[in-house]
Amino acid sequence: MKQLIVGDEATVTRLAERLKRASNHSEYQRIQCVLIRAALGSSAAQIAQLLGWSTTTVHVLHSRWAKEGDAIFAVQARGGRHHQHLSTEQEQALLAPFFERAQAGDMFKVAEIQQAYQEQVGKTVAPSTIYRLLDRHGWRKLAPRPRHAKSKAAAEAA
Structure with a gap:
């Protein structure tokens, strides 16, 4: 042998x-x-x-x-963003104006970011693409509460 x-x-x-x-x-x-x-x-x-x-x-x-x-x-790592539309740097540049607005306390909808993303990419994308993009960059969904947690409806009505 x-x-x-x-x-x-x-x-x-x-x-x-x-x-x-x-x-x-x-x-x-x-x-x-x-x-x-x-x-x-x-x-x-x-x-x-x-x-x-x-x-x-x-x-x-x-x-x-x-x-x-x-x-x-030499073992190759698996995974990665093989089908990305934009690089991480391009995504940061896209989110920069929205980040400035958020720092100023302004609120906006994901649809606005989706519209800007679609204009830059040149094709339509699903909202889940935008939510994954926001998650990649450390953003999270914040929404104002409809009412205070300790409020009493009877007291407000009076």
């Missing part, structure tokens, strides 16, 4: 140093997977049992490490 991971001292030392600098759990486990094989010569089944992975996952990772090297340890 072909030896995918050579357990020479330089490789083990390099992997051990990289393990100390791992930035997240996923990267840490990937390094462990290769390091255990290089340092101890454990089988894929033993490594899978130690890490709580399947044997196939260990085989795939070892094979990828033999082909790609340390590049397999």
Whole structure:
């Protein structure tokens, strides 16, 4: 059988140093997977049992490490705004006049922000898009109470 991971001292030392600098759990486990094989010569089944992975996952990772090297340890973060209309800076610029009005104590409706957003983007958007935009920038819905919490309707009528 072909030896995918050579357990020479330089490789083990390099992997051990990289393990100390791992930035997240996923990267840490990937390094462990290769390091255990290089340092101890454990089988894929033993490594899978130690890490709580399947044997196939260990085989795939070892094979990828033999082909790609340390590049397999860089795990890409998931998520992100892949379908954004405006960048965060553009959104801040759009909200700036509304922020000034809010600082002055003025009230406005989300429909006004939606109208400005649609003019800048050039197409219609749902109100939920605007509510998510406001949430991203730390805004929250404030509305005046219709009446005071401790008011007495009978006293007001008199």
